[in-house]
Amino acid sequence: MSATVLFKPYDLSVEVPEGENLLRAAVAAGVHINASCGGQGVCGKCRVLLESGTVDCPPLALLSRDEWELGQRLACQCQVAADVVVRIPPESLLDRRTITRRRAGLALLPSPIDIAALKAQGLYHPAFQKKFLKLPPASLSDNQCDLSRLENGLSRQAGLHNLTVDFLLVRKLARIMREQNFEVTATLDFAQRRSRNPRLVNIEPGDTRERHFALAVDIGTTTVWVQLLDLTKGEIVGHAADYNGQLSYGDDVITRIVYSQKGDGLQTLQKAVVATINKIIADLLKRHKLPVEEISHLTVAANTTMTHLLYRIDPRHIRLAPYTPTACHVPPIRARHLGLDLPEHVFIYNVSSVSSYVGGDIVAGALASGIYKEPKLTLYIDIGTNGEIVIGNQEWLACAACSAGPAFEGGGIRYGMRASQGAVEEVSINPENCEPMLLTIGMVKPKGICGSGLINLLAALMEAGIVLPNGKFRDDLNTPRIRESENGREYVLAWEGETQSGEDLTLSEVDIDNLMRAKGAMFAGYLTLLDSVGLKLGDIEQVILAGAFGSFINMENAIAIGLMPDLPRDRYQFVGNGSLSGATLLAFSRDLLEEERRVADMMTNFELSETPGYMDHYIASLFLPHTEADYFPTVTERLRWVRGY
């Protein structure tokens, strides 16, 4: 027996076998429902409203009795029992429109290395190059084989010897050589780091040197970015992004790894991200009217789990002690082998990872920001679903993943959400009456609070003296905004009549505790890495902030809550999407491509939980901004001033 599921507000329906899981039905219908926990029923994000019909579901299941009776259900807990109509509530929708949003007023400082700088330094030298050859036509007195004719031409006319040859081009060689009387353009790959010999990649009739493109891809756990690169001009032609299709199977790397262990979960996840990349590339090429045949290669930067999933390498040991990835350096492989809709000559070059939780995205960022060749002591911070940090200079690099968790992406916070339409991002609070002023993304009714909004809210609560240094609300304030709840006390940011969901929008002491643990893990990470080399916070000459999050953050507030060190503000730089920049620079520079493995190997990984001193630093960081006031001189000074004590 089968049943029909109709999803509102999309009006998309799907026929499924009776007993099918409702979340799976949504995936089948192409309907996106947030699901942070991979279907384990613990995150409570996949809430839907049952408008009609019947589902089988354990009673309550993470919901209050009121919610249950209103028809709310967790999609992952429901089996379809008959035809149903299901509404996806606003907080479960992914808002694709806001993904490429740029926030006005926050200038993105240029990365320490950019393409102009690359050119100025003589490093603009793509690993893939085209050579035009006028070969002598075949005749009875010279009837050597076509491939030898081509190799001899490359040797005589371009000084290239001892090539390795991609077999697949041999199949079209005879036809292409004769199409324009033995005038051809050969594409060569000089990125064969291990062999030093160029690889003959592709052959085209006539002179095509002016048409040569590459793609740089950043695979984030949440978002996939692709940049289209013109290798002839050394320009970024355009970029595009979309949510990682794996989001339907879990929000973070751990839930994805768990999902990959079920049945054909690994294949499903691999196909999901490949479908996302294919879609973005197709859109990008269409928008720029570019034939896919003109792409010569693909560079990819991703965290270690995303890399494993892309290549369909079982990631299970990333999650199991002692946390070993299978491969940090994945050999180049034909893009088609992974299911990418690209010509058969296209290979993928992957940025090396360092460890299970310091991946190619961080190595790419270290390359893009140039810290591996700067004399300055630099702290590189990438805050995403987790937080990774690198400290060092041209002589040494130390790195670590901080188990900050997804708090700064809204995870683990009752009304936390991604930075999309309706998310509270700016907050100020009147210290007299505790009343807030809010600005949301898209200037619509508030729906939740995004990561940068949480930092701003917490800083505002601190400044207004509503939250104490221990993260608790003052209990002597006479305001309805602060009240008791099952999660301890909470602050009401918006009343039910003001919100999209019709519920009060709050931040509780449990939420604040989660934020403090997240920022504490980061800060303890900085101190632990510095300790390991005998240095102090004040020795840091430069802080580079990477990631989409870094682009939107209010630096003063991030310092105020103790997430960022209290250093002179001119030492801070934003690098934007360091991972994507790194992938792009690799496509533009053979030297960087050859250097990336060396940089990865240069990065000493610290497992913080195994490093002496980390736990002490962590406990000491669970305070606003920190138990050690000396670490935050300007914050301490300002709080004293605004509070008048």
Added chain:
Amino acid sequence: MSATVLFKPYDLSVEVPEGENLLRAAVAAGVHINASCGGQGVCGKCRVLLESGTVDCPPLALLSRDEWELGQRLACQCQVAADVVVRIPPESLLDRRTITRRRAGLALLPSPIDIAALKAQGLYHPAFQKKFLKLPPASLSDNQCDLSRLENGLSRQAGLHNLTVDFLLVRKLARIMREQNFEVTATLDFAQRRSRNPRLVNIEPGDTRERHFALAVDIGTTTVWVQLLDLTKGEIVGHAADYNGQLSYGDDVITRIVYSQKGDGLQTLQKAVVATINKIIADLLKRHKLPVEEISHLTVAANTTMTHLLYRIDPRHIRLAPYTPTACHVPPIRARHLGLDLPEHVFIYNVSSVSSYVGGDIVAGALASGIYKEPKLTLYIDIGTNGEIVIGNQEWLACAACSAGPAFEGGGIRYGMRASQGAVEEVSINPENCEPMLLTIGMVKPKGICGSGLINLLAALMEAGIVLPNGKFRDDLNTPRIRESENGREYVLAWEGETQSGEDLTLSEVDIDNLMRAKGAMFAGYLTLLDSVGLKLGDIEQVILAGAFGSFINMENAIAIGLMPDLPRDRYQFVGNGSLSGATLLAFSRDLLEEERRVADMMTNFELSETPGYMDHYIASLFLPHTEADYFPTVTERLRWVRGY
């Protein structure tokens, strides 16, 4: 509408659409019919007997009126019009039983290089080697990625650095390393001639060094041979052979190339030969109880057309002036990519070709016989469907394909046939009454004459004085054995009552003319190559005869008819299947594998038809044994003696 075709004597039937070609119906039914011309209707080999039913067929079509009225048809000319019963006559059947037949009494002299010699010279050193490693197990204090652990182990325990890694092994790496507590055996490929860096090919749990095998394959136009090699012991474990499945689409390389240009002909031919190789390998592994996973690689030697077809490279230019192959050096490629049923880690290494008609089979033979490193001036002869020759020594090698045609495989000779059951192979003739004595393969009623039989018959007719030096029958002999026919005079070797087919078995002057043109093309080839370097026949210090044909030939008779030069008999050696031996030696010796391309490049190819002097030599060779009696001193002497003049 569909129709049923029943094939006798097999009793195999097949349902085909009305209008289907009868030869295609046979292929669909799995019935093998000889078809030399690829279905063009010119060779007349695919003769069948229509026992009942109706076919559409142009009248007569290469048949006599009597044959037509007896129900004979050429299968390639018939379209099935309704249900039919068709009988395959004996001369159209392929006899698989006799393919591996060894002829008693003709000792096969050992090849100048054999495995024992290889070992004695310190050249026994397979390019694929296994290394056993005890790696330190992963722990929290050492949790580098699995691939780095393996690479470090190979570096520290085996002194191997800068490996390239086959991506596919990465997918199973984590599992295999943990199966026996990080004790593993790695397979490495040292045959990366261009890069000099070993390639990491495979990984197995525990110590598997004692189990390591390879396959050597010789793809002949007619027959495919496979040898199973033990790389640990340096032994040939076994061999097997079968007819090349492409035989159903034409007997020689030209008809195959023609077929490859029709529709999906190229795919069909590629699949046919791959199916043959798969079948032989499966049989061989089953017979020796060997799991296919223990095979590490495959070496292949084949003529240029067979190489193109195996790799699905369009061979059209091999047949079109100026006769350029697409690739003489095909890069290594994963066997699975070609459809071979082998593990994913198995790559194919192909022996280089020299030109369109001097292929990897000849280069392999030159390697196996060691002529490229001998000071002796050597003539290497391989007679198969065509004849290829190499002359030279360690300093230079010249080679050519002689357009001898398939006469010595029975092609172009009315009653010519392959060396199988019923073929006349030994003949003597009583000069008094011209009566013959025949021995056939399998000692059965004669069906036709095989290649070595044709040489013996012609020599016997010469010795008996029945055939004159100009290739014509004497017209003054009083015997019913010699009579007029539409093909000039002919000699009746067996009367209708004595033969399998119930027809007289004859050799006509037209047949003799074909044989003379074939042997003349070979002999003119020797002289032309010698001319090109200013040498003479007498300078040849060694003659190496390769190919199955070379193994069965009666050398005295081959010299007598002028096919082989009249040199002291102790200068002759048989190398057997030089192509297969070469492929085997490459699997056993990294040095030879590295040398094979150099040897191919060292071989200067002569297009005989374009070489001055060739035509004069050819015309002068159209005589028995030759117009220049001085070239054949012992033959001249013997003929004078037996004939008494």
